[in-house]
Amino acid sequence: MRILVTGASGWIGSAAVTELLAAGHQVVGLARSDASAARIAALGADVRRGDIDDTDGLRAAAADSEGVVHLGYNHDFSRMAEAAATDRAAIEALGAGLAGTGHPLLIAAGTLGVAFGRVITESDIPDATLHPRTANATVALSLADTGVRPIVVRFAPTVHGAGDHGFISTLVQVAKTKNLSGYAGDGANRWPAVHVRDAATLIRLAVEDAPAGSVLHAAAEEGIPARRIAEAIGNGLNLPVAPIPATDLDEHFGWIGRFFAADAPASSEATRTLRGWKPTHPTLLDDLTAGHYFH
Ligand SMILES: NC(=O)c1ccc[n+]([C@@H]2O[C@H](COP(=O)([O-])OP(=O)(O)OC[C@H]3O[C@@H](n4cnc5c(N)ncnc54)[C@H](OP(=O)(O)O)[C@@H]3O)[C@@H](O)[C@H]2O)c1
CATH class of the missing domain: 3.90.25 (UDP-galactose 4-epimerase; domain 1)
Incomplete structure (x- = not known):
């Protein structure tokens, strides 16, 4: 598949690019700067210049792809509401670019904040009032109605590794x-917790095979x-x-x-049924x- 990856120069994104390329996919990484473009090119992926603030550009980039992995995010904690709004607009734009194709749109979310004091599962629905970003997963999942194959991956708060x-x-x-x-x-x-390379494997399996509307937990432990x-x-x-x-x-x-x-704590029992995802790192x-x- 020809897969567009936003955040390809980032921590999880770099590992995802490496994993997707190794599995034979063609990867196009979105880069907003020369430095990010160089990082993505060094991984062996193609580079498309763009910014997650540019919804027209995202829509066109998604339309040129056969699937999107959306990992780009502004983690400036002083601008949380603005970052969440940008993310929502980015998800809608990427979804518009893929509408009617059945191609996957995988977006990132977190296990943290879904619920506290008990083990959460993939079927738990988070309280959208806790964080301005939480509702974006719901927006992504609703894109199934437009002929997109949306997938939400909730990452453990610690995606670890060198x-x-x-x-x-x-x-x-x-x-x-x-x-x-x-x-x-x-x-x-x-x-x-999850090792970054196990998270990357899950991303690849999900893009390849997860059904529309899947919510997955990248939580090895x-x-x-x-x-x-x-x-x-x-x-x-x-x-x-x-x-x-x-x-x-x-x-x-x-x-x-x-x-x-x-x-x-977060269970990944349901996630492991996806082609037998089994963390090994x-x-x-x-x-x-x-x-x-x-x-
Ligand atoms: N790491 C974790 O433990 C964890 C846990 C839960 C959820 N997540 C989520 O997983 C996703 C990936 O996380 P990460 O740890 O890999 O993040 P990261 O290392 O901070 O990478 C963020 C990526 O977003 C890109 N980006 C930021 N603003 C952009 C913009 N305006 N235009 C284009 N690209 C932009 C960055 O590009 P530059 O290289 O140009 O800066 C970078 O590639 C995020 O949505 C994150 O919230 C991560």
């Missing part, structure tokens, strides 16, 4: 700054206790590990505190033991 610049590397930075690897409460709250994560970070940095009182979470961790304190704790987060 080169990760997301949640786990942020926790490592916090620990370095505070000279302490902390966790909230008794540290029993759980975080799901259902939930790792936060205390185990903090201990692995403490070991890696040779720092003490300690609980942080609830009243000090914001001060200690910054923005990531409220996420790291959440109990948010290192677990989060193995990845933390490997040392690359601490160089």
